[in-house]
Amino acid sequence: MNIRVNGETQVLEEGAVTVARLLDIQKVESPDMVSVQRNGDFVERANFGSTLLAENDEIEFLYFMGGGACKCQGDSLLSWN
Amino acid sequence: MELSEAYLERYSRHILLQDVGVEGQEKLAAAKVLIVGAGGLGAPVALYLAAAGVGTIGILDHDLVELSNLQRQVVHFTKDIGAPKVDSAREKMLAINPELIVKTYQDYLCAANIHEIIAGYDFVVDGVDNFPTKFLINDACVMAGIPFSHGGILRFDGQTMTVLPGQSACYRCVFRTPPPPDAVPTCSQAGVLGAIAGMLGTIQATEALKYITGAGDLLTDTLLSFNAKAMTFRRVAIKRQPDCPVCGAQPTITKLVDAEQSVCDLKR
Numbered sequence: 001m002n003i004r005v006n007g008e009t010q011v012l013e014e015g016a017v018t019v020a021r022l023l024d025i026q027k028v029e030s031p032d033m034v035s036v037q038r039n040g041d042f043v044e045r046a047n048f049g050s051t052l053l054a055e056n057d058e059i060e061f062l063y064f065m066g067g068g069a070c071k072c073q074g075d076s077l078l079s080w081n
Numbered sequence: 082m083e084l085s086e087a088y089l090e091r092y093s094r095h096i097l098l099q100d101v102g103v104e105g106q107e108k109l110a111a112a113k114v115l116i117v118g119a120g121g122l123g124a125p126v127a128l129y130l131a132a133a134g135v136g137t138i139g140i141l142d143h144d145l146v147e148l149s150n151l152q153r154q155v156v157h158f159t160k161d162i163g164a165p166k167v168d169s170a171r172e173k174m175l176a177i178n179p180e181l182i183v184k185t186y187q188d189y190l191c192a193a194n195i196h197e198i199i200a201g202y203d204f205v206v207d208g209v210d211n212f213p214t215k216f217l218i219n220d221a222c223v224m225a226g227i228p229f230s231h232g233g234i235l236r237f238d239g240q241t242m243t244v245l246p247g248q249s250a251c252y253r254c255v256f257r258t259p260p261p262p263d264a265v266p267t268c269s270q271a272g273v274l275g276a277i278a279g280m281l282g283t284i285q286a287t288e289a290l291k292y293i294t295g296a297g298d299l300l301t302d303t304l305l306s307f308n309a310k311a312m313t314f315r316r317v318a319i320k321r322q323p324d325c326p327v328c329g330a331q332p333t334i335t336k337l338v339d340a341e342q343s344v345c346d347l348k349r
Contacts (some may be wrong), residue, residue, distance in 0.1 A: 065239070066211065
């Protein structure tokens, strides 16, 4: 099956591939950090495991990205300086 | 109003632009922009907005300048170590352009103060890196109808999107809720190439200037990402989500609440 992930063609050898499996195949380290679009529509996180990919799907992985300002105030904070 | 020779000379390269001109320059002089964060992103934004003649610039940051900031936070100099970042940034902005009004807020943003701080600004630039505050800025700006620019950087990557509340997709249309705390690499763990902050920050400054002058098309309904290693830029179209919890048809987030990890909690 041929799909495009972030604009690049990927050939999937497996037959039935879910979004969750694709995240695994693509070695996405932190799936919690990723929003997934399939053919222009967001896939609900709860449906990652049940959403099957189809031939010629256009998949976008959109990653959380922080910014440049906050000082790390403690281990629990999501900040980097 | 009679424009001075110095004014016309200072802004001559703007005035020459058909999309800006004297009229656009006057809009910039009348505009009020709030920069949240005087760090890697806020630094170039502050310098370029000051140079561009944005009449009123607010800048918010709680922190003091540290040695490790200077690799990318170009508004701060070695002599500024130990000084409040907002004071350091204000000094540089006024050195470039003494006629500006620069308002400083040496504070954190939280649910209790954000409405009051952003009220009256025409545009907000999100240059913070902690996700609770990013979501807070999104939610408060959507509720107040204030356009803003989202920006993020990490390692060799950057991403940005401009939000026109009620018209274009918001940050929550893309990312519903802040990521779990342990899922996010921190700067001290992951690092960032200093010039990436300039690449992304100048895009944010450009969006603010475009919004104010009306020049061009804003980066709305689009997430722009780049990777500086390959030097590739990618635009992904984002649809406004009818079920978005803050900008959707039936919002479920109608008042601001500090996330569990809000920096404001640390002050208490």
